[in-house]
Structures are given as C-alpha cells and as structure tokens.
Amino acid sequence: MSSEPPPGSGQQPPEDDRFRKPPPPAGGSGSPYGDQPPYGGQPPPPPGGGGGPYGGDPYGGGGYPSDPLAGMPPLADSGKRTIARILDMILVGVFVWLLTWGFGVTELDVDTDKVEYGKSLGQSAIAAVLYIAYDTVMTVRDGQTLGKRLFKMRVANLDNGATPSVQSSLIRASVLWIPFAFCCACIWTAICGGWSYFDRPYKQGLHDKAAKTVVVSTGS
Helix, strand or coil: CCCCCCCCCCCCCCCCCCCCCCCCCCCCCCECCECCCCCCCCCCCCCCCECCCCCECCCCCCCHHHCCCCCCCCECCHHHHHHHHHHHHHHHHHHHHHHHHHCCCCCCEECCCCEEHHHHHHHHHHHHHHHHHHHHHHHHHHCCCHHHHHCCEEEEECCCCCCCCHHHHHHHHHHHHHHHHHCCHHHHHHHHHHHHHCCCCCCCCHHHHHHCEEEEECCC
16 A cells, blocks of 8 residues: 555645654565564564454454554544543633633623524634634644643554644544534534544544544554
8 A cells, every 4th residue: 555645635744754654665565664563562463363353453454464554553542532632622612712702702692682693603613713723733733632642642644644734634623623613512522523432443533534534542
C-alpha cells in the first residue's frame, strides 16, 4: 500500500512528520519501520491466527502485511476518548459562554410574549466556529487536542499514520461539531463518538470515517 494519502485527501503530509510511516525497503517485506518489530517491540502476529482481539492481527485486518495500521501504535481506548472529548467540550464551552455573554448573545431569552430564537442561533454559530477551529488547529498541529494529550492519544491518517492535513482535520471537526452546535448536541455526540465502541476493526467514530482517520495511543 502506498504511503501517500489518496488523491483528494487534502494537502500532503510534511516529509518531516515524525508519525508518518516510511515506505518499506525495496525488495523487502518487513515492518514499515524497518528492522524494528511493530506493536511496541512485540513479535508480529501469526498469519491467520488469533493475534488480536478481533482476529487475524491486533487491528482486525485480513492479513498482517496488508493492514494499514501495521507498525502503528495500538488503537486508543474508546472510554478514554470519551473522557478526553468531554474535557475538550467543557474547555471550549467556557470560552463560548464567556464570548456570547460578553456580546449579549444568550442561549434562549424567554419573556411573556416571545422566544428570541435569533440569539439562540447566534450562540450556536459562535459555538460551531470555536469548536471547529479548536479541533482543526490542534489536530493539524500534532493530532492532539488538550484532552487527547492528557490521555496520551492522537489522531492519525488511516492509510499512513501521518498527522491529518488541514482538509481532513476540517472535515473531521465539521462532522462532529456542526450538528452538535445547531440541533442535537447530546444525541449527535453520543452517536458520532459512541460509534467507536462498536466499529470494527478500526474503532472509528463517524467523524473518523468521514475524514479517514483513526485515534491511536501515543504511549508517552
């Protein structure tokens, strides 16, 4: 499999991206990291065996050499992802509240005669912009929001392990945060992020699937 992202996936990852998997040596069939064995120094799983929790290899691929995640760190725990996401929501939510309060844009103003939906829409727009900007900038930087950094995990391209491009990061953030801000915050967050609890083999949320990313453990 090529180490280059597929056409149309946005800008190319920088050549000095420390997470990007180098191409395998010419004529060789070893680990994409050269002589280092994958999976944190553990020997590769036996072909066709029960090397991982989902069968075949630790990431559930049909065969170890062809698995896009071969040589990458283990997939992040879905429970830790949820806690990290909640921390990010609280962090950005404080800024949303302060900003909307400062400009007099409240979530919902009700008097005896009418409901001010315009102000609710205004706060939703501010929330969407701030959440998307935060998630996109932090992901493009090194694949880690503050919550992910605390729990030692990062976002990576599914095909090569590199830090996602601006386009991929923006798609990922938009799928997660636009419905959250404008219509169904709790329900959409539970569906979009909770998808990783049941998805096999890559534990992707719906936003990961849209951007072709995974969340992996950094281990440090």
